[in-house]
Amino acid sequence: MQLVIVESPAKAKTIEKYLGPGYKVLASYGHIRDLPVKDGSVRPDEDFAMDWEMYGDKASRVKAITDAAKSADRLILATDPDREGEAISWHVRELLKKRKVLPKEVERVTFNAITKQTVTDAMKRPRELDQDLIDAYLARRALDYLFGFTLSPVLWRKLPGAKSAGRVQSVALRLIVQREREIELFCAQEYWSVIARLEQHGTEFAARLVKFDGQKLDKLTLGDEGSALKAKAVVEAGTFRVEEVETKPTKRNPYPPFTTSTLQQEAARKLGFSASHTMRVAQSLYEAGAITYMRTDGVQMDPSAISAARKAISDRYDGHYLPEKPRHYETKA
Template sequence: MAEFSTVVVVESPAKAKTINKYLGSDYKVLASYGHIRDLPSKDGSVKPDEDFAMTWEVDPKAQKRMKDIADAMKSANRLILATDPDREGEAISWHILETLKQKRALGKAKVQRVVFNAITKNAVLEGMAHPREINSELVDAYLARRALDYLVGFNLSPVLWRKLPGARSAGRVQSVALRLICERELEIEAFTAQEYWSIEADFSAKTGEFTARLTHLDGNKLDKLSLKNEAEATRAKNIIEAGNFSVGNVEKKPVRRHPSPPFITSTLQQEASRKLGFSASQTMKIAQGLYEGVNVGGETTGLITYMRTDGVTMAGEAITECRQVIDSLHGGRYVPSAPRTYSSRAKNAQEAHEAIRPTSFSRTPHQMAKYLHGDQAKLYDLIWKRSLASQMESAQQERTTVDATSSDGETTLRVTGTVTVFDGFLTLYQEGRDDDGDTEGGSLPALVQGESLTTKVVKPEQHFT
């Protein structure tokens, strides 16, 4: 008689071994190695006239895996489908179940679906304690996408091959994306660039130097395109160089800067590209490894939660631990009076899924570095810092705007600087930006209204729209 009564199916063989250790000898955990069947690449696999009936074919490589699962079910009275907690994972569970039904391999066994948000003992046991049925809505969403993939790709790709020898394929997403790119390129080619100029000047005061940008000329406020050519820019430059300037209006305004929410899939990919130079696929491959687990002190341990998510929330126990770690590492002043809450801006976001976060905030990047290779360590450091910072106190800053005004009041140059009074979450993490021009101004010397200024250098710069 078999030693186990329950068969658990996951996608990855690495996860299978770890999860089997967490669950014990009454369970046999097997891996599907991802999808087990697909639509054959021949005409008729999807029949639009028959309510989009679909014909599936088990992948030859998956035949043995399905036989192993079917053989294991001969001795089991329960099947748990524990593939990944997303639409593709739901689809894989559905395919496995349908294939086992066709093989008549289930008998009277009870079938349940569970999901693991992280590969840790607590997360696995928590998932096992809350079984459910396969989500038919997620499966239907998968089927609709797969049918469209087939109908668009199968019909368009041969046309593409005939018209453009060497082309690879057409698809549901890439064909539409290519059209958008082509339309945008046509707009760019048809666009007539417009010349404009900006002017900055370096000023010296008693307490230091600063750079300001021209905002008013001849008593009139300038917009982006006001200085249309080099002649106008040269005239403005000459006026500034000939003028006598002093500090005009000085406006100080306190501001609070709040941390960003923890990562979702898209923001992780964006930030890893900005800060680490990783491609989207490289980021997801590394994150998959951190999720499935690495060897930490002789035990395979999942270091982050599931990385395909659009939810920005963190579990209550994770927030509690996060706040404790912040207090321990940075002190009580960096812990807000109440936990921060976030909600997704996306209308169709799956709020039930947690954000991407460390499975334990006590596993600091410094401690984990010896267990991770270079790119893993970099991505874990990014995820850990962003998650921890999301629960830290806001930064307190003072934004100062200073006008350098000519003695006749006709010409004004303006500069805005930001001084951090309390760094808050910025002590740990600052979000990257795609455009360097978006960054806030740096610090300014102490300036007093009416103080005389010396004009050092005036710098006109040409631009085009």
Template sequence: MPKLVIVESPAKAKTIGKYLGRGYKVTASMGHVRDLPASQLGIDIEHGYTPKYITIKGKQKLVKELKTEAKKCDGVLLATDPDREGEAISWHLANLLGLDPAAPNRVTFDEITKKGVKEGMAHPRAIDMDLFNAQQARRELDRLVGYKLSPFLWRKVRRGLSAGRVQSVTVRLIRDRELEIERFVPEEYWNIDANLKPAGGGASFTARLSASADGKKVTVRTKEEADKILASLEGKPYSVAKVDKGKRRRAPAPPFITSTLQQDASRAFGFSATRTMRAAQTLYEGMDIEGHGTVGLITYMRTDSLRISDEAVAAAKSFIGGRWGEKYVCPTQRHWKSRSATAAQDAHEAIRPSMPELTPDEVEKSISGDTARLYRLIWSRFMASQMADCLMDTMSVTVGAGDWLFRASGYTVTFDGFTALYEEATDDTKKKETALPPLEAGQALNLHKLTADQKFTQPPPLYTEAALIHALEENGIGRPSTYAPTISTIIDRGYVEKENKKLKTTPLGQAVNQVMLEEFPDIVDPTFSAEMEKKLDVVENGQADWVQTVDEFYQGFAQSLEKAEKDMEGKKVKVADIPTDEICDKCGRPMVIKSGRYGKFVACSGFPECRNAHPLVKDTGGLCPVCGGHMLLRKSAKGRVYYGCGNYPTCNFMTWDEPVTERCPQCNSTLFKRKGQLICLKEGCGFTKDAAPKKE
């Protein structure tokens, strides 16, 4: 009789089944099989926070099938993912199937390759109760906050709202950034730049005013100051006062962990955290690759650890030496320190290709789209981490003119090292250093142009997903595995919206955040949230009791809830509507944008006396190829974006293709974007061309 191996997904079951062969039957639990009930709290607070677990709705048939299969087989091995959630699924499966959690029936795979599966199967163990209890504590904390706070928000703000232990503090971070921007007072300053060229010939370069001749730093605040300096420089000779030369080594970034993968994919491709993790899960669970069959292409993608196995390092260095030459191989063994020693799950490696020799070019013969792009990113980052440093000659030049000193700095790459393969994406848009011409102290310079540019200090930018994930990680809020679902939740709830990749709170989000700040300051305090995460890590390490950890949190939370009920007795928070220029065609009052259960819509400000309303549509600037009407962005019942003619129902034209500002050179109609091409949809035209790639 075969042994039954239970994993979480059919894709993973297919890959592992190929490696295990006939002696095993591999099946999937399809994720969690039991959870707290959706219709009630499901926690007995009075009796040690005892959870009331039930089979998840719709999973009864699956559980019955698993029980039947278990009886037919010669033992059961639980092979769910190697993290808190995976451990919890295994514990629940053991409970349902009558298995002893202390027996060696738990196996884990850090990579789903023949070697990884063989290694995991060779080391079965008992279910890690500390890991499970950490998950159980987290689940109960989230349930207590959600089920106790949400009804309060229903009564005080609006029905259907929700609050969460991590989502509420995340909304606060976004709102705090907005308030910081609103309160920011710009300060004027002026940059004075001299475009210079060596008198004996050579490339021109630009130096910026930095100090007076006696070395005191200069900041130019007004136009009057700038004009005075420009006048004092009139006719003055320029020469090189000092040249500092040096060398710089630039080391590669470490391999990805969950959070840095989400950030880099957001910057490089505009991927949401959810989209990144979906693609990474597919890569981990296994894909059909020509010449290799079904194989897991990357190691486990939920990890805080920067550790890399000696075997993977050797494989990478061997490949690098063969592809670029031995001088590109890092001559030492690199080690990186995890950002949070308490949070690092060192049982896993960093995210890396499971077979470093399997190049993106080879993989892309079999896969495409998000998985291909993400594999290339992961492979390139890992390979670069094992390559030699980039070496640069640096030069810093001080230029004297009259009573002033100008500065310029630059570099020349003498050995590209890891940059031959990969450079980390960044949000930094500042002008980078460039190479300077050969210069020596005392050398005369010719002034080509002297300019003074007015500038103003800038507030911090709104959060992008990448920047928000970085902030959550820096503040110790949540865990990398929670970032994607948290961001999705606050957008789905209507607390936050994404516009041009920037995250902004809605009036609803602002109202809820204000209530939380006033009545539940601990829940939205980043420091408090970080301390809670540390306590969960202590539970995971077996150094604290999970029930006591939950109780310590709940006692303070229950007092805050009781006080909030008294503070807000008889009060209701009004959510601000967004004004528009539109006038109601029924009563003449202004129309406003409101948020409802299915998103935003336009309604009369005179509600409930006047119930005039219509869907919110956005003019794309494009014109209908049929009648010339304005093309409007609309959403289907399922929330999918499409584009329809504003003259509907007279004109029924609609398309999934996005209108662009560019016009057709043949017929002057609006062009539409479809799968990397710009096409003309005017009947009989047929013009197409490749779309220009987006600048990341």
């Protein structure tokens, strides 16, 4: 029997269906271990040695994984293809090794979409755990711990009622404070604009007043209501004609595929979603096989996905809608 570990139960059910008999897919339900909330969990003087303890609410999950590992010939770690996913796989391996139930064959597979083709192809290309990603996780977790445990007590003493300091939240708070101070120092200046709704041959359009009393109007020229009303009266009493109509073709390139940040920005702008709600919805779509992995800074697309999209366009529409060659996007460093 081959034991496959993923993060969520929904994903486990789908992947087990794809892999068929001979595979047992279990979910870790996210991280299974963390640093104990006590002094000394990270020891910089001992080459940053770290102590770990299992989450209390993960006992049943870990027991199910441990029991399955006892009879497994091969362990396949198939958690998410990012730093945290690599860390979860590392924790599972280390915990099973500590309990002396680690199968002899341990491999890591990753995939960016949960479709049958993607999953089965990934199973044919296993690899070792990525130590660089694991080290990045360990560094991040050690910094979180050392930063919080060092500064939070100081914060509590200086600002009663404060919650905690953090590696990210404290820096973000400083940026917010700096921006707020800039806003408070800003001197507002009144200005007015005159916009007219005009019509030419049945077509309405908006026009802005750019010249008045022989003077070119800048943004701040009409600096009070009186001068703006005077300009408005002149416009309302005037007669205007369209001197020239210029038409030209325009071309707009499609936006690149979403990254995590652009996905959150668009969801907030168009749907009013919070970042956390956006990621929950995206996680559900990913687990259902509807989208690729949503935690990414990359905009590159799988060539097989591009080919499938081009075929779908060709089958459903005429060739006018299909570019001669696909677009390729690159992530800017």
